[in-house]
Every structure is written in structure tokens, then in C-alpha cells.
Amino acid sequence: xxxxxxxxxxxxxxxxxxxxxxxxxxxxxxxxxxxxxxxxxxxxxxxxxxxxxxxxxxxxxxxxxxxxxxxxxxxxxxxxxxxxxxxxxxxxxxxxxxxxxxxxxxxxxxxxxxxxxxxxxxxxxxxxxxxxxxxxxxxxxxxxxxxxxxxxxxxxxxxxxxxxxxxxxxxxxxxxxxxxxxxxxxxxxxxxxxxxxxxxxxxxxxxxxxxxxxxxxxxxxxxxxxxxxxxxxxxxxxxxxxxxxxxxxxxxxxxxxxxxxxxxxxxxxxxxxxxxxxxxxxxxx
Numbered sequence: 126x127x128x129x130x131x132x133x134x135x136x137x138x139x140x141x142x143x144x145x146x147x148x149x150x151x152x153x154x155x156x157x158x159x160x161x162x163x164x165x166x167x168x169x170x171x172x173x174x175x176x177x178x179x180x181x182x183x184x185x186x187x188x189x190x191x192x193x194x195x196x197x198x199x200x201x202x203x204x205x206x207x208x209x210x211x212x213x214x215x216x217x218x219x220x221x222x223x224x225x226x227x228x229x230x231x232x233x234x235x236x237x238x239x240x241x242x243x244x245x246x247x248x249x250x251x252x253x254x255x256x257x258x259x260x261x262x263x264x265x266x267x268x269x270x271x272x273x274x275x276x277x278x279x280x281x282x283x284x285x286x287x288x289x290x291x292x293x294x295x296x297x298x299x300x301x302x303x304x305x306x307x308x309x310x311x312x313x314x315x316x317x318x319x320x321x322x323x324x325x326x327x328x329x330x331x332x333x334x335x336x337x338x339x340x341x342x343x344x345x346x347x348x349x350x351x352x353x354x355x356x357x358x359x360x361x362x363x364x365x366x367x368x369x370x371x372x373x374x375x376x377x378x379x380x381x382x383x384x385x386x387x388x389x390x391x392x393x394x395x396x397x398x399x400x401x402x403x404x405x406x407x408x409x410x
Contacts, residue, residue: 162386168379169193192380205364208274209343210388212360215278216342217335220285225331228293229319246287254284254347262351271352280348285338296330297323336393343389361385
């Protein structure tokens with residue numbers, strides 16, 4: 126066999142090996158993501174098998190939807206779902222309304238004490254939530270913001286805003302200044318340059334920030350507990366905590382956890398098209 130044929134076979138074998146490694150890595154990643162979700166589904170629809178069983182079956186044991194029916198017949202469950210959606214979507218909107226303009230100013234203009242401002246924003250997330258919730262909750266109680274939607278939305282925005290600003294800053298800094306200068310030459314004012322030229326190019330980053338913000342607010346417990354724990358408004362995390370107090374069947378907890386996870390997946394999938402739209406608009410411009 127000639128040297129050329131041997132080299133061709135070696136390159137082909139190397140290409141197949143790379144594809145096998147990539148396929149194995151993708152399969153492993155998919156398995157790591159789907160396996161916990163499958164475990165939740167299995168226990169949520171199983172009749173008799175509890176979590177921690179000595180030899181848990183691979184497939185659901187005597188499938189049933191009675192735990193979901195229990196949740197869906199509880200009128201309070203629908204109320205806490207609506208409350209969680211209102212708070213999470215309100216947090217996304219307020220974080221974007223405050224964070225995107227702030228990121229634009231910090232990324233495009235010479236702001237006095239810029240490093241100090243960035244350090245101050247970062248310091249908000251340097252401390253654990255349990256260490257900062259007491260002064261925040263006390264302040265909100267003094268101003269009458271406890272047991273209200275907007276109080277929890279502002280508290281969650283306080284947690285999400287640093288991430289939104291840093292993600293949006295990185296997106297604005299990656300856009301060449303030539304685009305903005307060309308828009309200025311063509312007569313665009315500051316609002317037009319921001320909303321027509323720059324903002325569409327940052328859509329992928331803003332989508333990522335929106336997904337993170339929604340996830341943070343949807344799963345947040347500490348601030349919600351201190352601000353809403355004794356009031357008429359409750360969220361899914363507080364609802365789950367209440368169910369834990371009376372030792373319910375673990376299958377019911379699995380069903381509730383599944384209901385807690387699905388809206389995040391739906392929200393992420395729903396705004397993925399805007400991610401693709403942002404990439405396309407950036408390529409065109």
C-alpha cells in the first residue's frame with residue numbers, strides 16, 4: 126500500500142475519531158440535562174415508589190396522574206403560579222429597563238469613577254442572599270413595600286441587575302464604534318442610534334440576560350420568604366415550602382418540582398427566536 130493511501134486512511138480514521146468524540150460529548154451533555162428531568166417525571170407519575178427506594182425501577186411504577194390532579198384541583202396552586210409569573214416577568218422588564226441604558230452609558234461614555242461604579246455593582250452579589258436580605262427587607266417594610274408585587278420585583282431586580290448590566294456592557298463593547306459614527310453622519314440622533322442601530326445587535330445577549338433573570342426570580346426563595354412569607358401573596362417556592370412542612374408524599378413534591386421547572390423551559394424556548402433574529406440583524410448590518 127502506498128504512502129498516499131496510508132495517509133488518506135489515517136486522516137479518515139482521525140476524522141471518524143473526532144466525530145465519535147463530539148457525538149459522545151453531545152450525548153453525555155444531553156443525558157446530564159435530561160436524566161434529572163426524567164427522574165422527576167418518573168416519580169411524579171409513579172403510584173407507590175418513593176424517592177430513595179432501595180431498588181428504584183427504571184420505568185414508572187403503576188403510572189398515575191393523581192398527584193398532578195391534586196395540584197390542578199387546588200385553586201391556590203393557580204394563584205401562586207400567576208403570582209410567580211407576574212413577579213418573574215416584572216423582574217425581567219424592570220431589570221432590562223434599568224440595566225440596558227446603564228450598560229450603554231458605562232460602555233460607550235467616559236463615566237466618572239467608572240471602576241468604582243462597576244465594583245459597587247459587583248459587590249451586590251459578593252454577599253450571600255441571607256446576609257443582605259435583612260436590611261433590604263427592613264427597608265422595604267418601612268416604606269410599605271412588603272406583601273406587594275412591586276416590592277418583590279424590586280428586590281429581585283436588585284439581585285439580577287448586576288448580571289444584566291455586565292452582560293449588556295459586554296455586548297455594547299463588542300459593537301464597532303464605526304456603526305454609531307456612520308449613523309451620526311447620516312443624521313441619526315442619540316435615541317435613533319441606540320434603538321435602531323445598537324440595540325438590535327445586542328438582542329442575543331439581552332435574551333441570555335432575560336433567561337437568567339427569569340430563572341433567578343422564578344426560583345428565588347429567601348427574599349420572597351421575608352417579603353411575602355406572612356402575607357396574602359405567595360409564590361411557587363413558598364408554596365413548595367409550605368407543602369414540605371407537613372411531610373407530603375415525595376411523589377407530590379416531584380410533581381410540584383416538575384411544574385416549577387416547566388415554565389422556565391417554555392420561557393427559554395419562546396424567546397429563542399429573538400436570539401436568532403438578533404444574530405441575523407447583526408450579520409446584515
